[in-house]
Amino acid sequence: MMDHWVQELGFPQLDIPITIDDINPILSNCHFTSHNQDSLYLSNLDDMIGVRVFTPTVYFYRSKGLISQDENVGQILKDALMRVLVPYYPFTGRLRETGNGKLEVFFGPDQGALMVEAHSDVALADLGDLTVPNPAWIKLIYRFPNEEQYKVVDMPLVIAQVTKFTCGGFCLGLRICHCLCDGLGAMQFLSAWAETAKTGSLVANPNPCWDREIFLPRGPHRIEFSHTEFQTIEEGSNLITRLWQGNPVQKCYRLSKEYQARLKILAQEEDGEFSNTTFDAMAAHVWRSWVKALDVEPLDYELRLTFSVNARAKIKNPPLRDGFYGNCLCVACATSTIERLVGGTLAEIARLVHGARLGVSEEYLRSTIDYIDMVRPKRLEFGGKLTITQWTRFLIYESADFGWGKPVYAGPIDLTPTPQVCVFLPEGGDAEYSGAMVLCICLPECACQRFGELLMSVMLE
Secondary structure (H helix, E strand, O other), X not given: OHHHOEEEXXXXXXXXXXXXXXXXXXXXXXXXXXXXXXXXXXXXXXXXXXXXXXXXXXXXEOHHHOOOOOOOHHHHHHHHHHHHOOOOHHHHOEEEEOOOOOEEEEOOOOOOEXXXXXXXXXXXXXXXXXXXXXXXXXXXXXXXXXXXXXXXXXXXXXXXXXXXXXXXXXXXXXXXXOOOOOHHHHHHHHHHHHHHXXXXXXXXXXXXXXXXXXXXXXOOOOOOOOOHHHOOOOOOOOHHHHHOOOOEEEEEEEEOHHHHHHHHHHOOOOOOOOOOOHHHHHHHHHHHHHHHHHOOOOOOOEEEEEEEEEOHHHOOOOOOOOOEOOOOEEEEEEEEEHHHHHHOOHHHHHHHHHHHHHOOOHXXXXXXXXXXXXXXXXXXXXXXXXXXXXXXXXXXXXXXXXOOOOOOEEEOOOOOOOOOEEEEEEOOOOOOXXXXXXXXXXXXXXXXXXXXXXXXXXXXX
């Protein structure tokens, strides 16, 4: 039975033919100048270096959800987006840098979101398994010619591409600027857009609110924690060398609900002093398996595991309103020597993850805001680090029903070339919800087999 607990998932090598048919700016029916402002404040949580990116996602829909083959999907999505951009008007603006290098949203003529309509001369069936992220899907996400990597200044803050396939199915490729919303905020925006498309009239529940001033830095600054997650650490191990031994490849594994439940039990310490979560257990197991598979040395070198924690429930002074869609994430950071990771028990490593997760408080978040305000890191730090991103906490499939049913797949495209990131995804597909997750990670080819073996071998401990 355990043979089905961990399944490696493959994806085909593709070259999807795409023809762009139309590109249009999408303006809301309510111009921002009626609010007597021309800019909006972004908090330091919106302006962290790791947030200055677009988050690309893709959503595939089969033709069976359409009323007819002639249904104008692109027009329905455009009309709904125009309506939803009234309450979500900040997405019609652009980003610019202020004098101190901080970003803000500003408004001017000829802005708006961007909608691209395209078609492909293949059917969805020709794309193979649509439940596994595939780097070939990159063509389903619109990028400007010669667009700079990580550019967010003077860019549309929502870029959508609708691609129709010969079978009648279609996909929505979406890029949303992370500076305006975190994952939960993006789901709020996506859900409003989808419900508006479904009903033909504006639905925004809860009502969106900006409220970024809640996260103003304190005066004077009070940095009360070390914030190891942002520190520049000298690379004193062979980690980077091992990661780039050949081109990194994306590996995906389906982990059953039973596997996750068993792993959680194995990660529980006998004294029962703390109760870990599935995430604590999964993150701990992936972290130590990653280090073992890469054979990282020396043993006394300290590594970092970082992951985002939703801090909404922690904010009490004042509490956030229900419609807040901005970034309210703190980067939690667990640290351990390589010796402890490879020689310790799963329960010991899960305790480290658990402690880092619970260490995120309102005080930690406000210290983070002050730290960014004072230091304003200019680049991401990767020294000794693995980052885990948890998409399983988002209701992405439920949020993306525009009236044609839930998507066959909803989520990111691929991880390459990002060999220090691991993503936990909810399982998609046409089957009923099974509770399984899909783990995606980038590894050098020399470490792939060992990593897969380690994922399963814990069940024999």
